[in-house]
Amino acid sequence: MTAPLRVRDLTFAFAGQPALFDGWSADVAAGEVVAVTGPSGRGKSTLLYLLGLMLRPSAGRVELDGVDCAALPDAARARLRATRFGFVFQDAALDPGRTVLDNVTEAALYRGEPLAEARPRAHALLERFGVALRASARPTQISGGQAQRIALCRALLHDPPVLLADEPTGNLDPASSATVVDALRERAAAGAAVVVVTHDPALVRRCDREVRL
Amino acid sequence: MSAAGDVRSPLVTAVLREGLASALAQRVASVVCLVIVAGMCATVVLTSGRTVAAEAAVLATIDSAGTRTITVRADTGSGLDSTVLDRLAGVRGIAWLAAFGPALDTTNTAVVDGRRVPLRRAWGQDLHELTTPARSPVPGAAWASPAALAALGMPEAAGSVTPRTGGAALPVVGTLRVDQRLAALEPLLVHPVPDGTVGEVAVLVVITRAPDDVAPVAALVRTVLDVPDPATVSVTTSENLADLRAVVSGQLGSSGRGLVLLVLAASGVLVAAILHGLVMLRRRDYGRRRALGATRGLIVALVLTQTALPAAVGAALGCAGAALALAVLGDPVPAAGYLLALAVLATALAVLAAVVPAVTASRRDPLTELRVP
Numbered sequence: 001m002t003a004p005l006r007v008r009d010l011t012f013a014f015a016g017q018p019a020l021f022d023g024w025s026a027d028v029a030a031g032e033v034v035a036v037t038g039p040s041g042r043g044k045s046t047l048l049y050l051l052g053l054m055l056r057p058s059a060g061r062v063e064l065d066g067v068d069c070a071a072l073p074d075a076a077r078a079r080l081r082a083t084r085f086g087f088v089f090q091d092a093a094l095d096p097g098r099t100v101l102d103n104v105t106e107a108a109l110y111r112g113e114p115l116a117e118a119r120p121r122a123h124a125l126l127e128r129f130g131v132a133l134r135a136s137a138r139p140t141q142i143s144g145g146q147a148q149r150i151a152l153c154r155a156l157l158h159d160p161p162v163l164l165a166d167e168p169t170g171n172l173d174p175a176s177s178a179t180v181v182d183a184l185r186e187r188a189a190a191g192a193a194v195v196v197v198t199h200d201p202a203l204v205r206r207c208d209r210e211v212r213l
Numbered sequence: 214m215s216a217a218g219d220v221r222s223p224l225v226t227a228v229l230r231e232g233l234a235s236a237l238a239q240r241v242a243s244v245v246c247l248v249i250v251a252g253m254c255a256t257v258v259l260t261s262g263r264t265v266a267a268e269a270a271v272l273a274t275i276d277s278a279g280t281r282t283i284t285v286r287a288d289t290g291s292g293l294d295s296t297v298l299d300r301l302a303g304v305r306g307i308a309w310l311a312a313f314g315p316a317l318d319t320t321n322t323a324v325v326d327g328r329r330v331p332l333r334r335a336w337g338q339d340l341h342e343l344t345t346p347a348r349s350p351v352p353g354a355a356w357a358s359p360a361a362l363a364a365l366g367m368p369e370a371a372g373s374v375t376p377r378t379g380g381a382a383l384p385v386v387g388t389l390r391v392d393q394r395l396a397a398l399e400p401l402l403v404h405p406v407p408d409g410t411v412g413e414v415a416v417l418v419v420i421t422r423a424p425d426d427v428a429p430v431a432a433l434v435r436t437v438l439d440v441p442d443p444a445t446v447s448v449t450t451s452e453n454l455a456d457l458r459a460v461v462s463g464q465l466g467s468s469g470r471g472l473v474l475l476v477l478a479a480s481g482v483l484v485a486a487i488l489h490g491l492v493m494l495r496r497r498d499y500g501r502r503r504a505l506g507a508t509r510g511l512i513v514a515l516v517l518t519q520t521a522l523p524a525a526v527g528a529a530l531g532c533a534g535a536a537l538a539l540a541v542l543g544d545p546v547p548a549a550g551y552l553l554a555l556a557v558l559a560t561a562l563a564v565l566a567a568v569v570p571a572v573t574a575s576r577r578d579p580l581t582e583l584r585v586p
Binding site: 115 | 235511
């Protein structure tokens with residue numbers, strides 16, 4: 001299997017704090033689901049932000065399909081985030097003022113994709129994850145589990161080759177968790193590299209590999 | 214998929230749509246922005262706008278007194294004739310020009326021993342501006358002002374007048390609108406003379422384009438009168454009135470502009486501070502957008518759009534509301550151009566005030582913003 005996501009000699013520290021990563025390296029292959037685990041405060045979420053090009057490492061390389069993205073200008077990194085990555089944040093991070101459908105299609109603007117093209121796919125995803133009836137609701141009117149599934153719909157809308165998820169089952173009941181994990185595995189089966197930060201042993205068991213920090 | 218869906222939306226349209234949707238979604242921030250810009254505009258209109266309107270009213274009052282008029286009166290036999298119009302034709306600074314001959318007593322042909330009304334021959338390319346119906350004067354016909362019609366005993370412009378010295382009757386075919394420039398000639402009954410007919414002139418009326426033109430044009434008029442004895446003509450100008458106008462305009466204008474700048478500057482600082490706070494309140498929103506792939510430029514564009522839309526509505530409401538309030542109170546209302554310029558300026562000021570917080574928002578890292586509770 002090829003490794004679309006490669007990290008080499010990653011070094012990172014927040015200002016005035018000890019290094020979270022010092023020469024850390026890893027590969028995530030296409031079709032692989034990797035669980036990142038470890039105690040709180042060890043930098044699991046920070047690693048996800050580094051892999052997702054939201055933070056710049058102090059040193060080292062974060063390669064996407066062989067290209068070192070750490071050195072790219074900000075606009076190019078933003079473009080890659082919009083087109084090549086899908087993100088599921090820990091608390092879903094939905095816009096409370098917009099509808100569920102607007103939230104799912106939000107990143108279409110950043111990709112330069114017409115809403116008219118994105119909306120039918122968004123409806124299909126909402127249907128698949130059992131939240132289609134909430135398409136016109138606001139995030140404040142839905143449960144935490146529904147919010148996480150909607151965040152997953154947003155992440156999957158453009159079939160990203162890299163999917164990064166931060167505690168995607170943290171607030172979910174077992175049935176919802178199973179739905180989310182199935183979706184992550186399905187995305188990997190379609191050829192994406194999937195990285196999941198989690199404390200959930202059940203989720204870890206369904207991943208191909210575990211990386212402990 | 215609809216036909217519209219096949220058309221790729223331009224980025225600008227997409228940003229405007231997203232900015233509008235976000236502005237509507239974040240109602241509290243939008244309403245605050247709208248209210249402060251409306252308040253800024255209302256404050257300006259109710260203070261400096263009122264001053265500007267008062268200045269315009271004062272100037273209009275002065276102008277109505279004839280600040281642009283030059284009147285030349287010539288004694289009988291002075292030698293001033295209608296060729297003076299040819300010499301003044303094309304002079305820059307002259308807006309309106311006409312010459313009138315000596316008064317010839319006439320009476321209503323239908324009234325025996327009727328009241329005498331002076332008939333004057335008239336020359337000038339601009340006479341048709343005064344006639345009703347508005348058309349080029351017809352040779353051999355007369356136009357009468359309402360005052361002249363009343364004096365003649367004609368209920369309307371239909372009938373004829375006969376010179377007291379004899380001669381053919383002249384039909385009265387229309388009315389004459391007499392404004393400030395010809396008020397001194399009332400009751401006015403004119404008999405337009407065909408082009409090329411030279412005759413004696415008793416009164417020459419020159420209206421300049423601007424009050425400032427009165428002095429130079431009056432000097433020029435004096436040089437082209439071409440009369441043997443200058444003592445037989447008198448030139449009356451509104452130069453003093455024009456000077457007064459300039460002083461009033463300068464003092465009130467300076468005061469009004471100063472007040473506008475002061476109020477705008479004070480309001481602008483307030484708007485900038487509040488907008489900075491509003492943008493900071495939205496930083497989690499901008500952090501999420503950055504994380505999902507929005508570029509810094511797009512974040513700046515969205516912040517400015519989210520500011521400009523409610524600011525424009527607020528500026529329109531503030532200007533219109535304050536103008537309405539002034540009208541209801543019976544105070545002078547600033548001109549529409551002033552209100553429009555103020556609304557545009559206030560919107561631009563709000564957008565300008567949002568630039569710094571917009572750039573700040575675009576440069577914050579998503580990790581920090583997404584961790585804001």
